[in-house]
Amino acid sequence: MLRVHSTMPSINGYKVRILLSMLDVPYELVDIDMYGGEHKREPFLSLNPFGQMPAMEDGDYTIADSHACLVYLARKHDPSNTWLPADAEGEARVAEWLSKSANEVHQGPWMKRAKIRRPDAIKLPDEEIDARCDHVLGIMDGHLADREWLALDRPTIADVSCFSPISMLKISGYDTDKWANVTAWLDRFRALPGAIDADGNPFA
Template structure:
C-alpha cells in the first residue's frame, strides 16, 4: 500500500493534530507542503481536495478527507486495532466526543485564536481570546486533576485533538504557569511513543 499523502503547513496546529496521530500510529506518510502564505490553499487544485480551502487533508490511497478531527476519527477507526484511540465503550466514547467538540469550540476560540493573532497577525480581539483561554484552562486543569488524560486513563484522539494549541498557548500570550495538571498532561503526551512536536514560534510568551 502506498504512503498516506498528507497535505500540511508546518505551523498549522490543525495539521499538527493529524501529523501527531499519523506518527503515534506508526503510519507511512508522504507530507505535501501547502504554501498558505502564497495562497496555495485557494488554488483550484487544492480546492478540489477541500472546498473550504484549509489544511489538513489526507489522501489515503484514494480516500480523500479534510478536517482535522474527522481525519483523527478515520485514522483511529482504520488503523488502530487495539481500540485505544477511539474506545467503543459508550461512556468513554461520549467523553471523547465531548473533547473533540471542545477542540473545535473553546480551544479554537481561545488559545488557537490567541496564537493566530501573534503568529499570523489575524485581526481578532487578543484580550477576549486570552480570557476565553484561561476559562478553558481552568476547566481542563480541574478535570486533569482527576485522571491522566482527558477522556479516560489513557490517551485517545481527544488528547491528540487538544494537545497542540494548548502546548503552544504561550505563543499567543496565554500562560500555562497556573495550571500544573495541564502541564503534567502535556508531558505525558510528549512521552508517548511516536510523539512528534510542532515547531515553536519565538513570539508572545515564547519570545
Template sequence: MAIRIHSFALSGHSHRAQLFLSLLGVPHDLVPVDLRGGAHKTPEFLALNPFGQVPVLEDGATVLFDSNAILVYLAQTYDPARTWYPQEPVAAARVQQWLSVAAGLIAFGPAAARLVTVFGAKLDHDRAKAIAGGVLGVLDGQLAGRAFVTGANPTIADVSLYSYIAHAPEGEVSLEPYPAIRAWLARIEALPGFVPMQATKVGLAA
C-alpha cells in the same frame, strides 16, 4: 502508496494529523501547502477541500478534510485495538465531548490568540485570551485526577487538544497557572512516536 497529509508547519490542525499518524506508527508523507502564497485557494487544492484549509488527508481513494474527522478515520482504520477511539458508547461520547471542545473553545481561545501573535490576524486578542483562561481552567480541574482527558489512557481527544494548548504561550496565554495541564503535556510528549509542532518565538515564548 503512503498516506499523504497536505499540511502547514505552523498549523496546529495539521499537527494533530501528523502527530497521530506518528503515534500510530503509520507511514505517511507530508505535503507542504504554501498558505502565504495562496496555494490553498488554487482549483487543485479546492478540489481536495472546498473550504481551502489544511490539513487534508489522502489515503488511496479516500480524501478527508477537518482535523478531527481525520483523527476519527485514522483511529478506526489503523488502530485495531480501538484504544485511541473506543467503541463503547459512553467512552466514545466522552472522547467526542473533548473533540467538540477542541473545535470550539480551544479554537476560539488559545488557537485564536496565537493567530494574532503569529500571523497578525485581526481578531480580539483580549477576548481570545479570556476564553483560553476559562477553558484551560476547566481542563486543569478535569486533569487533576486523571492521566489523560478521558481517563488512564490517551485517546484522540488528547491528540486533538494537545497542539494549540502546548503552543498557547505563543499567543500570550500562560500555562503556569495550570500544573495538571503541564503534567499532561509532558505525558503526551513522552508517548512513543511523539513529534513536536514547529515553535514560533512570539508572545510568552519569545
C-alpha cells in the same frame, strides 16, 4: 502512500502528524503555501472546499478536517481501539472533547497562536483571546485534577487534538504554567511513545 496536505505550522495539521507518528504510519507531507493562498484554490479546494488545512488522501479516499482525519487514522490503524474506543460511552466521551477542541479550544488557544502567524486575519484583541484561554484552561485544569487524560483513563485522540494548540500557548506568550494540572497533562503527553513537537522531532 498516505498524503497529508497542510502547511507545516498548521496547528490542525500538527494534530494529524502527531497521531501518524504515534501509530507509526508512513506518510508524505504535501506542503501547502498558506501565505501564497494555495489552500484557497484548486487542486486543494477539491480536497476541502472550505479551503482549510489539513486534508488527507489515502488512495482514492480523501478526507478533510483534523478531527475527521484523527477518527479515520485511529479506526484504520489502531485495531485495539485504544485511541478511539468502540463502545458507546467511551466514543461519546472522546467526541465530547473533540467538540470542545473544535470550538472552545479553537476560539482561544488556537487563536492565540494563529494571531501570531496571521495578525491580518485574526482581529480579536489579545485581552479577549487571553480571557478565552483562561476560561477553557481553567475548566480543563479542574477536570484534570483527579484524572490523567481528558476523555478516558488512557490517552485518546481527544488528548491529541487538545494537546496540539495548548502546547503552542507558551511560545505564543500565554503562561500555561499557572495551570498546574494542565501543565502535568502536557508533560505526560510529551512523554508518550511517538509524541513529536511541531517540527516533527521527538521531545527531548
